[in-house]
Amino acid sequence: xxxxxxxxxxxxxxxxxxxxxxxxxxxxxxxxxxxxxxxxxxxxxxxxxxxxxxxxxxxxxxxxxxxxxxxxxxxxxxxxxxxxxxxxxxxxxxxxxxxxxxxxxxxxxxxxxxxxxxxxxxxxxxxxxxxxxxxxxxxxxxxxxxxxxxxxxxxxxxxxxxxxxxxxxxxxxxxxxxxxxxxxxxxxxxxxxxxxxxxxxxxxxxxxxxxxxxxxxxxxxxxxxxxxxxxxxxxxxxxxxxxxxxxxxxxxxxxxxxxxxxxxxxxxxxxxxxxxxxxxxxxxxxxxxxxxxxxxxxxxxxxxxxxxxxxxxxxxxxxxxxxxxx
Amino acid sequence: xxxxxxxxxxxxxxxxxxxxxxxxxxxxxxxxxxxxxxxxxxxxxxxxxxxxxxxxxxxxxxxxxxxxxxxxxxxxxxxxxxxxxxxxxxxxxxxxxxxxxxxxxxxxxxxxxxxxxxxxxxxxxxxxxxxxxxxxxxxxxxxxx
Numbered sequence: 308x309x310x311x312x313x314x315x316x317x318x319x320x321x322x323x324x325x326x327x328x329x330x331x332x333x334x335x336x337x338x339x340x341x342x343x344x345x346x347x348x349x350x351x352x353x354x355x356x357x358x359x360x361x362x363x364x365x366x367x368x369x370x371x372x373x374x375x376x377x378x379x380x381x382x383x384x385x386x387x388x389x390x391x392x393x394x395x396x397x398x399x400x401x402x403x404x405x406x407x408x409x410x411x412x413x414x415x416x417x418x419x420x421x422x423x424x425x426x427x428x429x430x431x432x433x434x435x436x437x438x439x440x441x442x443x444x445x446x447x448x449x450x451x452x453x454x455x456x457x458x459x460x461x462x463x464x465x466x467x468x469x470x471x472x473x474x475x476x477x478x479x480x481x482x483x484x485x486x487x488x489x490x491x492x493x494x495x496x497x498x499x500x501x502x503x504x505x506x507x508x509x510x511x512x513x514x515x516x517x518x519x520x521x522x523x524x525x526x527x528x529x530x531x532x533x534x535x536x537x538x539x540x541x542x543x544x545x546x547x548x549x550x551x552x553x554x555x556x557x558x559x560x561x562x563x564x565x566x567x568x569x570x571x572x573x574x575x576x577x578x579x580x581x582x583x584x585x586x587x588x589x590x591x592x593x594x595x596x597x598x599x600x601x602x603x604x605x606x607x608x609x610x611x612x613x614x615x616x617x618x619x620x621x622x623x624x625x626x627x628x629x630x631x632x633x
Numbered sequence: 634x635x636x637x638x639x640x641x642x643x644x645x646x647x648x649x650x651x652x653x654x655x656x657x658x659x660x661x662x663x664x665x666x667x668x669x670x671x672x673x674x675x676x677x678x679x680x681x682x683x684x685x686x687x688x689x690x691x692x693x694x695x696x697x698x699x700x701x702x703x704x705x706x707x708x709x710x711x712x713x714x715x716x717x718x719x720x721x722x723x724x725x726x727x728x729x730x731x732x733x734x735x736x737x738x739x740x741x742x743x744x745x746x747x748x749x750x751x752x753x754x755x756x757x758x759x760x761x762x763x764x765x766x767x768x769x770x771x772x773x774x775x776x777x778x
Contacts, residue, residue, distance in 0.1 A: 579687060582684045583684065595711075607725075627661070628769055
C-alpha cells in the first residue's frame with residue numbers, strides 16, 4: 308500500500324442515466340480504468356452510502372465525475388459534499404455541463420410541472436390531488452423529500468467545477484482521454500472543456516457536400532423527408548446545430564443519418580449556443596421579402612426549444628421569465 | 634420600481650451609415666425626444682449578434698431597438714436583410730422566454746431622417762412605459778448565481 312491508487316467517485320444528479328452507461332460503454336477499456344484507480348463511490352453500481360462518503364477525509368478523492376443538472380436540493384447537497392471530498396470535479400455530460408434535456412423544464416416552473424405531472428395528464432390517477440410534500444408524518448415518524456426547484460441549473464451554478472466532459476453522453480474517446488490526462492497529470496487549464504475547440508461541421512464527413520452558397524428555402528423536419536445519407540443536412544433544409552456546436556462527439560448522430568442536435572454545447576468563443584445558431588440559420592434563409600421571411604420563420608416548430616435543446620440553463624437568459632409561466 | 638415613476642431603460646444598436654447619422658441629425662437640429670435610449674453604434678445592423686440583444690435584456694434593458702439603413706440601402710449590400718430575418722426569428726424565441734415582442738423593435742432610419750428618429754425614440758419609450766418594467770431577474774426558487 309505504499310503507492311495507493313487514486314480514488315475516483317461517480318455520482319448522478321438530474322439525468323437519464325446515459326452518462327453512467329457511458330462509463331460501462333468503455334467496454335474492455337474500463338478494465339484499464341479499474342486497474343488504475345479505486346472507485347470509492349458510485350451509487351448506481353456499487354453499494355456505498357452517503358455516510359461512507361461523509362466519513363472520508365476532505366480532499367481524499369482524486370476526482371469526482373458528476374453527471375446531471377441540479378434540479379433539487381438533495382442534488383446540490385451531494386454536489387457540495389463531493390466537492391469537499393474531491394480534489395477535482397468533472398462535470399460529466401451535457402446535463403452537468405449545460406443543464407441538458409431536463410433543463411428544457413426551465414420554460415416552466417415547479418407549479419406548472421407539478422400541475423401537469425400530478426394532475427392533468429391523461430394517465431394521472433390521483434383523485435385526492437396529492438403532491439409530493441417536503442415532510443410527511445407516517446406512524447409518528449417524519450419522512451422527508453428533497454425540495455424541487457423552479458429552475459434547473461448546470462453543475463457550475465452550485466459548485467466550482469474543474470473540467471467539463473461534454474456530450475449526451477460523452478464519447479468514449481473523450482472519457483478515456485480525460486481519465487488518461489488525469490492519471491498522468493497532463494491536464495489543460497482549469498475550466499477547460501475536454502474536447503476539441505472546433506465546430507461539429509469542421510469534422511463532419513458531409514462538410515464537402517455543402518454548397519458554395521448555402522441557402523434554405525423551406526425548413527423541414529426529419530420525419531417529413533427521406534434523408535439523403537451523404538448530403539449536408541442544412542443543404543437538405545433540415546435544422547442541424549453543427550455550425551454552433553463543438554466537435555469531438557464522434558459524429559454518432561450524423562452517422563445515424565440524423566442532424567446534430569447540439570449536445571456538445573458551444574465552443575469556447577461563444578456564450579450562448581442558441582443565439583449563435585439562430586444567427587447562422589437566419590443568415591442562410593433564402594428570403595428577403597418580409598412576408599416570405601415571416602412564413603419561413605413561422606414554420607419552425609418550437610425554435611427556442613430546438614436551439615437551446617441542451618443548453619437552456621447555461622444560456623444568457625437561463626429560463627423563461629418566472630412571471631410569464633402559466 | 635413602481636409603474637408610476639418607471640423610466641424605461643432602452644438599448645439601441647444603430648448602424649454607423651444611416652441610423653446613427655440620423656440620430657446625430659436629430660441632435661444637431663436640436664429636436665427634443667425621450668432620453669431613454671442608450672445608443673450603441675455598430676458598423677452595420679448585421680453586426681448585431683443576437684447574443685448582444687439577449688445580454689441587454691438579461692442586464693436589465695426593458696426594450697431593445699435595432700435601427701439601420703432602409704432595405705436596399707445597406708452600405709454592405711445585404712446586412713440589413715440578415716438583420717430582418719434574425720429579428721423575426723429572435724422575436725419568436727424571446728416570446729418563448731416570456732419577453733413580449735413589443736420590447737424588441739426593428740426600424741429603418743436613414744441619415745436624413747432625424748425626424749423619424751425622434752418619433753421612433755418617443756414612440757418606443759411610450760410603448761414600453763405602458764408595458765411596464767421587464768424585470769427579467771425573477772428566476773425562481775433555488776437560483777444560485
